[in-house]
Amino acid sequence: MRMGQEKGNQQSNANFAFRLYQRLVSKTPSQNIFFSPVSVSASLAMLSLGARSATKTQILQSMGFNFTHTPEPAIQQGFQHLVHSLNVPSKDLDLRMGSVLFIKKELQLQTHFLDNVKRLYESEVFSTDFSNTSSARERINSYVEKETKGKIVDLIQDLEPQTAMVLVNYIFFKAKWEKPFNPRYTSKRYPFLVGKTTVKVPMMHQVEQFAFAVDPELNCSVLQMDYSGDTAALFVLPGQGKMRQLEQALSSRTLRKWSHSLQKRWLEVFLPKFSTSTSYALETILPKMGIRDAFDRKADFSGITKTDFLQVSKAAHKAVLDISEDGTTAAAATATKLTIRSKDSPSPAICFNRSFLLLIINKATETILFLGKVEDPTKF
Structure with a gap:
């Protein structure tokens, strides 16, 4: 990927981060705010792989991408590079970031989408029985808890029986200061x-x-x-x-x-x-940033499944941080x-x-x- 494009990706990601921050602030002006922009961006970019028409355009444009400057393959390549480099294990740093899709089990999924999600995002897609909401919730929560070594628990609080797709992204970070406090x-x-x-x-x-x-x-x-x-x-x-x-x-x-x-x-x-652990229901926030169709009846996710109508019913985000003398x-x-x-x-x-x-x-x-x-x- 060209250097200029990588710079463009970084700028778009940073501007998206600050726009999302401003949305969260306007919702709760005098409260603590804490989230992971890169985790949210990566999961949206992953979702855009299966989106078509206006649904796809809205996702990528709301993330600050301009198709004339950065064609879609370059955007996806940028995220692939990012996700891969952040997930390389390091002895100094414990960083775990992931996105995962839980999709209604009756749906016939496109193999092309499944391959791309695994290849570009190192992500999983699970077919899930949402008719039993408590066992579906349990399944999602225990998956995330396992992936984050027990740091992120109870990510999903409630699910509707008619849920078709849940997009989950999580990130956990623990590092030592180069110059620790006594x-x-x-x-x-x-x-x-x-x-x-x-x-x-x-x-x-x-x-x-x-x-x-x-x-x-x-x-x-x-x-x-x-x-x-x-x-x-x-x-x-x-x-x-x-x-x-x-x-x-x-x-x-x-x-x-x-x-x-x-x-x-x-x-x-x-x-x-201090330590923090925050959760956001992004399905209420992202539509205000221009990602409207993905969450309503106009959604076009025919890149994920051709046979059925699919919309995102939940986009859950949780981030955990610990600031101590370490x-x-x-x-x-x-x-x-x-x-x-x-x-x-x-x-x-x-x-x-x-x-x-x-x-x-x-x-x-x-x-x-x-x-x-x-x-x-x-x-x-």
């Missing part, structure tokens, strides 16, 4: 501003060299902390009362601007320790560094003690694995 410096009850009040959170603390940037235009600070295994977290702290302005300006261009202006410097960092083996070395540095010369401090954005990026593919907003770390 748990001894985590203050148990640190005030974190939520609206007009404060909640108490465990706040991690270290002095270290990190890549950092200030964006005067958007009035925010950007801190990059690397994980081992070619992955980095970006924490973006807007000035007081500037979150809305920041959210509206999110785009692949903004992200590029930040990554170009990051510079290594000594910093004193305060970061909340890497206690380096604790002793970290301890001396913190005390010496503090006496030495005061480093500027950045304290994530009010709402901030969080992006986790795979550096090799420049892909946003996760995107979220922490409004209240005690509420995940």
Whole structure:
């Protein structure tokens, strides 16, 4: 695949990520948000393989693809490359991402579609008996639980007996910081501003060299902390009362601007320790982004089955993340560094003690694995 096309895919994926984020924010403006744009994009691209006519066009155009610039085979090739590179096992990083389709068992599926889904997306398609909704739900949930080593449970809460197709995508991520925090410096009850009040959170603390940037235009600070295994977290702290302005300006261009202006410097960092697990019923959100036909009577999935009418009745997404000190083996070395540095010369401090954005990026593919907003770390 040409370099230019790969760049185009990354930009489309990033812009789709931010548009989906803005939709989720408008639904619940003052709540935590956390999802995996790459997992959602990959499952939609996979679904588009079996879509035809307007159903296909709506899916790919809503994802930000322009057919004159990027023909469909190049889009699919881009996702194949992405899914494959993200699922390569690594000793430093536990990342599991997958999409899977559960389709009503009476349907005659097209072998061409089944082959493509396996070849391009390393995905499974299961024929499922939806007439018994509780055993169908149990089957879907236990499949996802097994694939994510028990991290993602109860993905599907309810199913209709007339369900024809369920699209599931899941992602699980666990990595160690390249520069871990020492748990001894985590203050148990640190005030974190939520609206007009404060909640108490465990706040991690270290002095270290990190890549950092200030964006005067958007009035925010950007801190990059690397994980081992070619992955980095970006924490973006807007000035007081500037979150809305920041959210509206999110785009692949903004992200590029930040990554170009990051510079290594000594910093004193305060970061909340928290875990999150969020689920979204995307069948209520994607139609508002232009993917309408796939979810209603106009759906054309004749690439999946020729004989019957098929529409997506559910698109479930669940993402899990854990932000902690991780890497206690380096604790002793970290301890001396913190005390010496503090006496030495005061480093500027950045304290994530009010709402901030969080992006986790795979550096090799420049892909946003996760995107979220922490409004209240005690509420995940």
